[in-house]
Amino acid sequence: METLNMLNSRKAIREYSGQITDEQLHKILVAANAGPVGMGNYDDYRLTVIQDSSILSKLNGIYDAPTVIVVSAKNPSHMEYISSGAIVHNMELAAEDQGIGANYNMACISSIPEGIIPEFFKPIFAITLGQTTDKFTDRKIPMDKIKTNIIK
Ligand SMILES: Cc1cc2nc3c(=O)[nH]c(=O)nc-3n(C[C@H](O)[C@H](O)[C@H](O)COP(=O)(O)O)c2cc1C
Structure with a gap:
């Protein structure tokens, strides 16, 4: 998908119709590794991919997603959250580029059971993933969704 089209068509998908393939997961994990992190300290972060239904069933608010990926960090402060x-x-973008919800x-985050996240890391943010029957089409995003001052 062309990048700007894709940004306009990106949307939250909360209904999933099946598990993602390992190949799709691989591309999503490559995209995670391509992400920027403050000071380039990649070893301060961990990704935990959860596809075990007995663990997923304990997670709050995941809309029955078959895959959840949790980002955790050591001693998180502003930089790690951002x-x-x-x-x-x-x-998210790598998922939707592949037509995945x-x-x-x-x-x-607060419902992740003990022993899932690596020791000394704190879970910060997650993504829910799954196949979708939804289509990603240009949403014609209005300019004033986020009020903006332009100072010239
Ligand atoms: C920091 C952050 C936390 C979010 N947490 C949740 C969440 O826990 N559950 C959920 O259903 N959506 C969550 N969302 C998705 C937002 O509700 C959604 O992106 C927003 O309503 C805009 O909708 P759109 O993504 O379809 O444009 C989160 C989004 C962000 C950026």
């Missing part, structure tokens, strides 16, 4: 957003956003998710 970087996690960038990582998740890259994954995806959505940002904070709702599940």
Whole structure:
């Protein structure tokens, strides 16, 4: 998909019709690794891919998604929170470029069971993923969705 079209057609998908393939997951993980993180400290972050239904069933607010990827960080502060957003956003775009349904998710973070996230890392932000029957078409985004001052 052409990049600007894709940005306009991106949308939260909360209904999933099946599991993503390993190949699709691979592309999403490559996109996560392509994401920017503050100071380039990639080792301060971890990705945890959850596809085990017994764990997924314990997560709040994931809309029965068959895959959840959690970004966690060591001693998170502003920079780690912002970087996690960038990582998740890259994954979201890589998902939707492949026609996969995806959505940002904070709702599940506090319900992640003990022992899932690597030791010393704190879960920050997640993405829910799954096949979708929804189509991604240009949403004609209005310019004033986010009020803007232009100072020249
Ligand atoms: C930081 C952040 C946290 C979010 N957390 C959730 C969430 O927990 N559950 C959910 O259904 N959507 C969540 N969303 C998705 C937003 O609700 C959604 O992106 C917004 O309503 C705009 O809709 P759109 O993505 O379709 O343009 C989150 C989005 C962001 C950026």
